[in-house]
Every structure is written in C-alpha cells, then in structure tokens.
Amino acid sequence: MPNVLVHSNYGKSQVRLVKLVKHAERHEVRDLAVSVQLEGDYEAAHVAGDNAGVLPTDTMKNTVYVLAKLHDLDEPEDFARRLALHFLKTTAPASAARVEVVEHLWQRLPVAGWPHPTTFARDGAEKRTAMVRALRGGDTVVESGWRDLLVLKTAQSAFSGFQRDRYTTLRETEDRLFATTITAGWRYGAAVESGYASVRARMRQSLLEAFAEHDSRSVQHTLYAMCEAALERTPEVDEVRLSLPNKHHILADLSPFGFQNDNEIFVPTDEPFGLIEATVRRG
C-alpha cells in the first residue's frame, strides 16, 4: 500500500519590509514581517517532483512587496487578508492560505519637545500581530494579537493554598513579584466596524489595567481576570487567548551575611520558567 501525504504546507517566512509614507509635512513608517503558508493539493509536487502547481516562495516575497506598494498598511489584519485572498485567487492547488504579519512600532523622536516629522525610534520589544487564514470558497478567520511586552507587578500578588506533594518545597507567599511577557491573541465575533485599531487599543488597555489592578492569587487567576476585562471592553471580540510565562524573580539569600531580605533584592531568572496559557470565550 503506498504511503499517504497526510498534510503539507509551504510558503515564505519573514518577508520584512518598511513602507515609507510621505506627507507634505511629515513621514510615516510601517515596519512589517510577513509569513505566508499555503495548503492544498500538492501531492504531485511531493510524490512526482512535478512543480507545475507550485508557486515559488520567491514569488510570494515579490507579491508582498507589490501589494505593500499598491495598498495602505494601516491595519495589519487588512493586509494579511488581502494577501491570503490574493494567493487563493492566483494559485489553483491552494485550498487554504494563512498569512501572518508582525508589526514593529516606531515612534517619533521628540525634538525640542515636539515629535519630529521624519525621525523615529523603535518603540521597545512590543509588537502587533495579525493572522488571517482563508479557505477557498469558505470562511476567513481573522486573529489579532500582540506580543513581547514585559510587565511587572510588585504588589497584590500572592501564591498560597496550592496543592502539595512529596516533592513540594515552595513556600506559600502573600507577597511576590509577578513578571511576565504578555502574548495575546483574539478572534472576532462580528464585523469590526470600528476598525481593528480601535479594538486593539481597547484590548491592550483593558489587559494591562486588569494586570495592574488585579488582586492576584496566581498567574491563572490574573490571566482569567485580564481576559474577562478584555471581553467586557471589546464587544467585537469573541475569544481571547493569553500565554503568560512566569519570569521568576527569586529572593536572594542574604541570611549568611546577617541580613533579612524583605522582598527587596531579587534574582531574575530565565530558566526554568512557568508557562500558563488559557483561552476564554464570551459567554
């Protein structure tokens, strides 16, 4: 019995581009990294080496540049959808196209107190993300997101009353540092009439404010509170997903030197790290 090609996908990853938009008085900058993946009927390519249905990934790269020239990049979701639908149209074997966009943000440099018209600084590690998966003759899923923002809570964070077994040595605490790098993704329940950027702004603000104000019993507890706050402020959104690595800050042991360490000196560590993830859907 011959073997079966159960699944395949292919495309181009990390197509980076910067678009400069020139107004009379000022410039704007868009900075994206785009990844494209196609799925579909690619058995001939795999089994027989027949490339007739294979659009080169180099062409995908060119297409990203051309469509970035022809259209505005104001909302990464729109650009991702445009690309996904383009590839379904031009590539017969593809039954699904998935496009991911990561947007790096630039802010104007202040000069003499005013934002400069043509000079920018990359605003930290925080990135916007968008993902569109389009099916031929079917649904298109849009997911927006946001990642790589490192945040820290120095109060209102406890972890106690947890399960203990024979290998448990962790002490209960009513007062610990809680640091995490937020990765968020959300899906829409209805047409987004206000624009994706409006949803994104409310989503960001509600997640961060909930993180700041929550009386946290655990990472899970705060994660859920963040999702609830976000769903309340973004009626356009149906489902929120958070991934919160616990960037542990361990108390330095100063007792050998005769000092107490009353939550004052911490050692931040990268490994190992807790990882807490959940998806919450609007009820």
Next chain:
Amino acid sequence: MPNVLVHSNYGKSQVRLVKLVKHAERHEVRDLAVSVQLEGDYEAAHVAGDNAGVLPTDTMKNTVYVLAKLHDLDEPEDFARRLALHFLKTTAPASAARVEVVEHLWQRLPVAGWPHPTTFARDGAEKRTAMVRALRGGDTVVESGWRDLLVLKTAQSAFSGFQRDRYTTLRETEDRLFATTITAGWRYGAAVESGYASVRARMRQSLLEAFAEHDSRSVQHTLYAMCEAALERTPEVDEVRLSLPNKHHILADLSPFGFQNDNEIFVPTDEPFGLIEATVRRG
C-alpha cells in the same frame, strides 16, 4: 451569560539537568531540557483564585530532578513517559500531561587517538527530542524527533517547471544549492521492542542518506523521498513529519566586474526563508 474557560494548560518549561553516570573506568553524561504541561479541570484556579488543585510548577521542577536521580535517562522517550504518568497520578485535576524532552549530545574528546573516559565536547547543534502526551485513563502518544542539523546538497538539486504568475521573477535552475535545517518527528505504530534508540538511529541514517542521494526537483520532492526512505527502514514507525526551512544561498552578482558566477560564490541568507512541511503516513 458567564464567559467560558475554553482551554487551559500550565507547567514548567526548560528544566535543564545534567546527569553524570560514573562507571569504574569512565563517566557518561546525559544533558536534558524538560518541559511539562498539564491540562484538566482548572476552572476554580482561574475563576476563583482557588489554588487547592494547582501543583506548583516549582514542584514539577523538583520532580524532574528526583526522577532523573532515581531512573536511568538512556531513552528520553521513557523519561518523558515516566514523568507524564507521574503527574497524572499525583495531580487529581489533570486530565492530560504532556512532557517534552530535548537532549543535547556530548561526545568523548579524543586524546592521543582514544576517546577520553571523563572529558566531553558538545556535539554540534543537533538535538534529540521526545514528546509524550498521556491522557488519564486513556491513550499515551509517544513522538520522537530530532532537530537543528544543518545540511547542504551541492549537486542533484533543481527547481524548474514551476507555476509562474505576474509577480514571478525566479529563474528556473537545474543546479542550485539546497541547504536546510532538518526538524523531524515520528510516531510509532506498534510497541517498540528494539528500543527507541535503534529506531532513532535508522531514522536518522535513512533521512540523511535520502537527502544526500535524492535527485531533487524541489524541497517538497526531497522531503517526501526522505519520509518514504525513513518509513521503509523503520517498520516501528507509522508517521513521519518533516519541517524543512529553505536556507537560501543566492548567487553573488559578479557580472559588473566582468566575471561569470558559475555556481561558485553564494551569499547565504537567513531572511526571508522558504518553509516546507509535510506529514507522511505509512500506507
């Protein structure tokens, strides 16, 4: 209507350990990074901040060290399974446990032509991987893998006859460099009586030999040939999955200087890159 916790998982990632096994005449070294994730009934933790069912991820870390002390680490699959079953047993709310192990390989340093008994060198970027996902009262899936080996084919690699559209500029070629970093994963169809290491050795050899000897029409074509070769040599395996980034090597343009570049000087690039993935199941 209240919101719904659709999915949650939590655990500890990147628990690194080195186990030293001392024989009379020589030492052995095992070098692992372990990640644990539990799923199950964690609604009380998320919604109410009730940690009674939450085993700390710190305990997971301790458990990894203790079980590494108590048991041999000869096969990462066995260690991953042992850990997964342990957490299902000790943690009532967990309905599924997923454990991933990445093994770094050390080779003995040669001294005066002989392998040294107690001195080692890390053998490149290549790593072994194992993943076990165990369901309470249900199936246990074992997946083995291997990743981060960068390989290069300088002959028998073509890409021509592909689909062209208005944005296609790529030239057809019967002779190109083909470089990729192999990530492979496989699932077992039957009990592995020969031991995982035996399968792993045949899998590695058959994938690499197929890569070397294939008359490649495309990355897809070679990927499939590699899977076919692997399935033929590893009857224990039911399904192979490969992820092959195309590490493009672009011909340097020497024409402005009056030189031809007959596949001689290449510029290796990291971004953007093609990404070709497929899963092949035994027929």
Next chain:
Amino acid sequence: MPNVLVHSNYGKSQVRLVKLVKHAERHEVRDLAVSVQLEGDYEAAHVAGDNAGVLPTDTMKNTVYVLAKLHDLDEPEDFARRLALHFLKTTAPASAARVEVVEHLWQRLPVAGWPHPTTFARDGAEKRTAMVRALRGGDTVVESGWRDLLVLKTAQSAFSGFQRDRYTTLRETEDRLFATTITAGWRYGAAVESGYASVRARMRQSLLEAFAEHDSRSVQHTLYAMCEAALERTPEVDEVRLSLPNKHHILADLSPFGFQNDNEIFVPTDEPFGLIEATVRRG
C-alpha cells in the same frame, strides 16, 4: 626559558538583580546586570594552582547582592565605583578592578491615565551602561553609556561623492533611509556635581536631536555632528564615543512589475552591515 603570563583577568559576568524600593505610596524598581573583572598578581594561581589569593567569583556575586541591599542604586556609576573599590580593598592581589553595570529601564504602566504605583513595563531595548575601572593607589576612570536604541531618519540623509574603484557599484543618492542602533559612551573631565543622571539626560537628548536635525552626508558626518552637539551640552564630559551600525534598508526592486519605487518600499537587512565608529574629544 619559562613562559610568561603576560596578562590575566577574571571575575563574574551577568550578575542580574532587581531591587524593589518600597515607599508608602508607590514602589520603585531597579534592574541591573553587573559584571566584575579583577587584574593583578595571579601568577601563583595560574602556574602553581595555588588559590590562596583567588577570591571566588561566587563571592563577587554575593557581594553584588549585599551591596545592592545596603546602598541605593540611583546612579549605576556610583554602584559600579563602590563595587570596584570594595574588591580592591578586600582582595590583596588585585591591582585593578573593572565593574560594568547595564541597567534595564522600567516605566510605570498607565492606568486610567495615571502612572500606576506598583506596576511597570520594560521600556524597550534601550539600556543605560556604566563602567568603572579602579587602580590600586591610582586613578579611577568612570565611563557612562547607553545602548540598543534603534533610530531611523527618513529625510535629510544622503551619500554621494564617495570614492569609487573597480568594485564599486553603489549608486549615489541624495535621499536614503538612515537607520542605526546607537551605542554611546562618554568620559568625564571634571567632578560631576550635577549628578550622572543629569549629564545622561542632556547627553541623550543632544545626541538624538542632532541625529534628527542633521543634514547628513554620511554616517560619519552625522556621527561627528552628534558628538559635537553632545560635547556642547555636557560640559562635564571630555570625550564621547559612538558606534553606529548602518542598518541597511534596501529599495525593493519593483521594476519587473512595472512599478517605480520612489523611496517607498524598503527591505530591512541585518547582514552584512556597515559599522562606523569614532571618538571625539573636547578641544
């Protein structure tokens, strides 16, 4: 003739710590990575394996934590000096101590428009640096710096009239993108009565404003203008050093598709990169 130990240095690198300062109404966070290196008479340790004069690097780590507990960390230069002098005092063989501090910056999260008292976000990749090198019975050099801020100029940047040889293909341009990741360091000519933070603020502002406003003929040209502006605004500083990698943005070639690319779509690249460095001293 015996071999000669020409030079040696040793120490601990990347001692990370977070200090939490609790005021009644709000918390403050300091986030440092400290590296210590000692030089001196360590011949016995190297040649004979005599460790009597070797303070363990583990002790250096402990010392960093204790001194961070005992003293404020308001100015990284002061903390670096304190550490350097401490090690000279406690470690007889050391003739020089070099301490480097990298400070990560955290900003308060805004909640309902107000900075939150106990919640913070890591403010981008930008970092403060300080280096102190203290000689036993001799001078102490203090160097401040700043690194990892990626900036971009979309106007007033040219590169033309350059030297051409047989391998030159670059086109002259009066209008190009100029992106760089600024690494700056400066040395002081006199006692810093205003405090290091005051100098640092003026240094940062003058470098960035000069970058924004300069009519650039080259990276070298702008680098020098930045240094001149900085020296003018910081009389405490004697010498400024800048390292400016040229983060090339290459015009995407859209001509095969019938489009002009009038400085609109760029491909940012990481490799290869130009690297321009210079040191300017007050005249």
Next chain:
Amino acid sequence: MPNVLVHSNYGKSQVRLVKLVKHAERHEVRDLAVSVQLEGDYEAAHVAGDNAGVLPTDTMKNTVYVLAKLHDLDEPEDFARRLALHFLKTTAPASAARVEVVEHLWQRLPVAGWPHPTTFARDGAEKRTAMVRALRGGDTVVESGWRDLLVLKTAQSAFSGFQRDRYTTLRETEDRLFATTITAGWRYGAAVESGYASVRARMRQSLLEAFAEHDSRSVQHTLYAMCEAALERTPEVDEVRLSLPNKHHILADLSPFGFQNDNEIFVPTDEPFGLIEATVRRG
C-alpha cells in the same frame, strides 16, 4: 578650541559567503563571514561631510566576493591578509586595515559508510577565526583562533584553598564539573612554513588534550596548562590567549526529598558565569 577626532574606524561586518569548489569526483565547501575595518585620515568625512576619500562599505562587500572568486580560501589567514593589503592599496586615506574571518566548518555526510562527495552537514558550533591587521608601510599582524567549542570535564577538577571573606559561602570541593566554551587566539613568532592549518591542528589538539588530562585546581590553573601545552607543540606560535567562561553546573538540592546528590544531578546555568582570561607568551 575645536573638538578633536581622536579615533575613527569604519567598514563592513558580517559579509557572508559560501564558495563551492567543484572537482571531478567531489565538491568542497568554504563558508566564511568576513568583516573589514579601515582606519586613517577620515577627518574630512567626519567634520565636513566630504566623502571623496570614503570607499563605500558596499564596495568592501563586493570586493570580498570578487577576491573569493579569484583566489582559493584554503587558509582564512591568507584570505584575510589578501583583503587587508588590497584595501590599503586601493584606499589612499587608510593607514590600517583590519580583516576578520570566521569560518564555519562543514563535514561530508556519511552514506553507506562513505563520505558523500556532494552532501555536507554543518559540524557543530565550533568555528575557525583569523584576524589580520595591516599597517601602511609597516607590520602585518596575523592572529589565528578558534571559538564556540563547549567542553566538559567530569573528573580531575577541584576548587579549594581559595581566599575567603565575609561574603564567601562557596564550599571547597575536590570534585566538580568543569564546563567551558573555549575561545582561543594565537600570534605567530616566525614565518609559518608548515601552513596555518598545520599549526591550527596541533594547537587544537594540544589545547584539548591538556584540558582533558589536567589535574585542575582552578580554571586559571587549567587555562595556563593548556597554554603551556600549546606553546610546546606549536613552535611557530609566540603567544596564546584563552577566554574560558565557567559554565557553572550547580548540584541540585535533593536533601528535602531524602536523597544525597553525590555529584550526580546538576543544573546547568547560563547566568551569572565566571569568566577567566589570560595571555601566555613564549619564554
């Protein structure tokens, strides 16, 4: 008084290239990353924006490709020297040219037990390095090196009898793991008639054998023994420099669970790390 341009250097970094050498029966692969830096009279460029003496870094990149086409790349030292002398010849303002080459190594894949003629695997993280600094009308310094090989000694490694102060908590040990990533560099005292590759092979072997066989009292002690062994086996070399980060492996604390940890389970850590460096010159 005008400010003074104390120092400047500029050039192109990370020019990557792969050269394919085709023999009748087999191919060979050379994989280099080249960095070029020029120093000299560049005051007009900095102060006045006059680019007449500035060879574009883009031209340096082209030059690397052309010279790689015209000459063999058998010894990275020779290629670095050729490039350095080229830039001094073609660029009048340059008084010094510094060229660094990092060589990635590829090994033939074994197929059916034989090295394959046209298929290769990247052989680990280990890299060869070469640096040439040429002065106009003056000396040329050649330095060879080697980096990124992670090695581990599980026996014959102690650290005891060290200096203690009030912040010392480290326990003395006669038996610890000693892991380090070797970075080595060496300078030549005479013409290298045997070829750089011959020196390099003896240097590598003597450093590694000394690491394996040394009865280590400290990192410093072993570092020096490695240098002595290397100088003995490579009469062409005048000076060796080693940089040995101490990749700490910390004993996991299993005592809370009733287990001893007799140098069996270690936790490898990346931060903080000891760093031990020295230069030894032939007596």
